[in-house]
Amino acid sequence: MEILVCVKRVPDTAENEIEMNSAGNDIERDDLVYSVNEWDNYAVEEAIQIVDKVGGSVTVVTVGDEDSDEILRREMAMGAEKGLLATDDAFSGSDCKGIATILKGVVAKGQYDLIMTGAQADEGYGAVGGMLAAMMDVPYASLVNKVDVQDGKLVIGREIQGGSQEMNEITLPCVLSIQTGINEPRYVGIRGIRKVSSVEIPELSASDLGVDAGSVGEAAAKVKKVDYFVPEKGEGAEMLEGSTDEIIEKLIEILKANGGLK
Amino acid sequence: MAQIYAYIEHHDGVLDDTAMELVVAGKKIAAGPVTAIVTGSGIDAVASEAAKIYPEVIKIDTPALAYPNAEVIRKALVNILPSGAIVLLPHGPFGMDLGPGLSIKMDSSFASDIVDIEGTDGNLVKLIRQEFGGVVSVHVTSDISSGAVLCVRPGAMAPDESKSASGKITDKSGDAGDLSANRKFLEIVEPEAGDVDITKADVLVSIGRGIEDQENIGIAQELADAMGAVVSCSRPIVDAKWLEPARQVGTSGNTVKPKVYMACGISGSFQHLGGIKGGFIIAINKNPNAPIFQVANVGIVADILEFMPALTEKLQG
Ligand SMILES: Cc1cc2nc3c(=O)[nH]c(=O)nc-3n(C[C@H](O)[C@H](O)[C@H](O)COP(=O)(O)OP(=O)(O)OC[C@H]3O[C@@H](n4cnc5c(N)ncnc54)[C@H](O)[C@@H]3O)c2cc1C
Numbered sequence: 072m073e074i075l076v077c078v079k080r081v082p083d084t085a086e087n088e089i090e091m092n093s094a095g096n097d098i099e100r101d102d103l104v105y106s107v108n109e110w111d112n113y114a115v116e117e118a119i120q121i122v123d124k125v126g127g128s129v130t131v132v133t134v135g136d137e138d139s140d141e142i143l144r145r146e147m148a149m150g151a152e153k154g155l156l157a158t159d160d161a162f163s164g165s166d167c168k169g170i171a172t173i174l175k176g177v178v179a180k181g182q183y184d185l186i187m188t189g190a191q192a193d194e195g196y197g198a199v200g201g202m203l204a205a206m207m208d209v210p211y212a213s214l215v216n217k218v219d220v221q222d223g224k225l226v227i228g229r230e231i232q233g234g235s236q237e238m239n240e241i242t243l244p245c246v247l248s249i250q251t252g253i254n255e256p257r258y259v260g261i262r263g264i265r266k267v268s269s270v271e272i273p274e275l276s277a278s279d280l281g282v283d284a285g286s287v288g289e290a291a292a293k294v295k296k297v298d299y300f301v302p303e304k305g306e307g308a309e310m311l312e313g314s315t316d317e318i319i320e321k322l323i324e325i326l327k328a329n330g331g332l333k
Numbered sequence: 334m335a336q337i338y339a340y341i342e343h344h345d346g347v348l349d350d351t352a353m354e355l356v357v358a359g360k361k362i363a364a365g366p367v368t369a370i371v372t373g374s375g376i377d378a379v380a381s382e383a384a385k386i387y388p389e390v391i392k393i394d395t396p397a398l399a400y401p402n403a404e405v406i407r408k409a410l411v412n413i414l415p416s417g418a419i420v421l422l423p424h425g426p427f428g429m430d431l432g433p434g435l436s437i438k439m440d441s442s443f444a445s446d447i448v449d450i451e452g453t454d455g456n457l458v459k460l461i462r463q464e465f466g467g468v469v470s471v472h473v474t475s476d477i478s479s480g481a482v483l484c485v486r487p488g489a490m491a492p493d494e495s496k497s498a499s500g501k502i503t504d505k506s507g508d509a510g511d512l513s514a515n516r517k518f519l520e521i522v523e524p525e526a527g528d529v530d531i532t533k534a535d536v537l538v539s540i541g542r543g544i545e546d547q548e549n550i551g552i553a554q555e556l557a558d559a560m561g562a563v564v565s566c567s568r569p570i571v572d573a574k575w576l577e578p579a580r581q582v583g584t585s586g587n588t589v590k591p592k593v594y595m596a597c598g599i600s601g602s603f604q605h606l607g608g609i610k611g612g613f614i615i616a617i618n619k620n621p622n623a624p625i626f627q628v629a630n631v632g633i634v635a636d637i638l639e640f641m642p643a644l645t646e647k648l649q650g
């Protein structure tokens with residue numbers, strides 16, 4: 072099985088406290104620590120496990136700039152054989168549809184049976200996988216939390232409300248967006264990353280991919296970010312202040328008053 | 334202005350609450366009627382319920398739609414909707430499955446997890462979304478000149494509960510076209526019952542990623558023991574296999590209704606909050622900007638790894 076996994080470099084919210092800049096129209100971008108989108112790690116792990124079982128290879132691709140090289144290498148250290156970097160000035164400012172258009176160009180240059188994305192990335196759209204599938208005219212399933220490879224098809228589980236799982240049969244080739252918890256992504260250490268540090272990662276431009284530069288990037292984007300802001304807080308919580316001892320004393324009173332202590 | 338449609342989710346013959354929310358979302362885009370779309374098999378009662386909320390209802394009633402398979406419903410919608418349509422969906426497991434692909438096939442713009450709509454300016458509808466788990470909000474515009482698919486966060490719009498419409502139901506089942514699919518629904522697998530039932534607990538000590546390490550789970554358990562409470566958690570704790578799925582609170586976990594919910598090191602994502610239906614919420618988080626403080630009754634800015642043991646010690650006397 073030839074599998075392509077789409078991965079994105081995103082600000083790591085576990086490593087940064089996201090704050091507004093002084094102008095109040097964007098987040099503070101200096102010193103942001105970046106990593107691989109959490110969902111994409113699960114997708115890469117799942118792809119590796121499938122290949123371990125049925126053979127084939129895993130390729131990881133990202134649409135980004137030079138800085139995205141490091142996340143491709145990280146996923147290669149996990150076990151992806153190849154990395155591809157789709158990069159071009161024409162790509163910047165793409166909306167989800169633009170990213171899907173670029174990825175469609177990447178898919179067309181290979182022979183993939185299965186394409187995986189994360190269920191969503193930092194901006195929370197959850198859109199690229201479903202768009203890519205529709206552009207390619209292949210079936211799609213979102214929020215996948217189980218994959219079982221069968222002859223020429225997959226049996227997959229989708230996460231729906233309340234922890235229930237919706238089982239489906241889906242033909243290949245197809246696109247799946249992977250939900251967290253489907254597996255336990257393996258740990259990669261510095262040493263693993265060093266091992267793949269000299270592997271060549273091909274860079275693909277709009278013309279390499281046969282992508283019309285006018286169909287991607289800022290100018291083609293129908294969805295545009297205007298500015299960031301901090302929402303007006305409603306009532307908000309009553310904040311307990313003071314020394315830890317004082318706070319604990321107040322809290323115990325509050326717990327008692329609300330039936331929180333037995 | 335393009336016609337606005339709202340896709341109505343229903344389960345076991347009952348309309349989802351989002352039916353009363355999408356009509357409000359539609360009116361925020363433009364004045365004028367919003368049309369409900371109801372799909373399924375044997376759905377007369379559901380369509381009548383929708384007609385109490387929407388002035389127009391389109392019904393697509395055929396055995397092929399008995400289960401809401403997004404691929405099949407997409408085909409039906411593409412055949413039935415006029416080009417340029419604005420389609421509203423709930424941003425949940427079904428909307429996430431249907432929406433992105435539908436926008437491609439309709440050649441329209443797409444935006445999801447919309448928390449508010451500020452109206453329309455020419456071809457641009459002005460939306461509010463959130464990023465980074467709700468810490469910051471974003472103004473976004475979506476060009477609707479060739480239509481749009483807009484997925485609205487469940488619970489974000491104040492519902493219109495008046496049920497004052499007496500809508501006209503139009504049967505378009507005959508226009509749905511070819512409904513064959515490459516993805517076939519097999520069955521629903523229910524979650525396994527766990528050893529604990531957090532839905533019955535009066536008091537929950539709920540931990541999130543702020544607990545930092547599997548080794549620290551004991552800190553929460555000790556506090557819960559001292560309080561006579563049960564330990565529950567956010568999703569990352571289950572994903573990491575530190576606690577079992579039966580302890581997860583949220584849209585993809587359990588819905589809880591305790592007297593007191595103590596959220597420790599939980600940021601307050603909408604999927605987590607979607608599982609808390611009432612109760613007195615106490616939030617402990619080291620980040621004063623954490624969104625959980627906007628919904629909590631009482632907040633404490635503290636490191637839970639220090640605060641929880643201190644509280645336990647005090648309770649144990
Ligand atoms: C389709 C879908 C379904 C989902 N379903 C669910 C669901 O059912 N339930 C659910 O919970 N999530 C669900 N999620 C995930 C959800 O979007 C969030 O990612 C998740 O709720 C975040 O969990 P958290 O608050 O524990 O972690 P984070 O968002 O990482 O927050 C951790 C918080 O801990 C604080 N913190 C860190 N260290 C400390 C410390 N030492 N002391 C005090 N505070 C500290 C931080 O300031 C932060 O606010 C779902 C996501 C998707 C896409």
Ligand SMILES: Nc1ncnc2c1ncn2[C@@H]1O[C@H](COP(=O)(O)O)[C@@H](O)[C@H]1O
Binds near residue numbers: 108111132133190
């Ligand atoms: N720039 C990108 N490069 C490669 N894949 C991406 C990119 N942006 C999004 N994706 C993929 O699409 C998934 C969903 O992202 P989104 O639709 O932006 O929420 C991610 O988990 C990735 O798998």
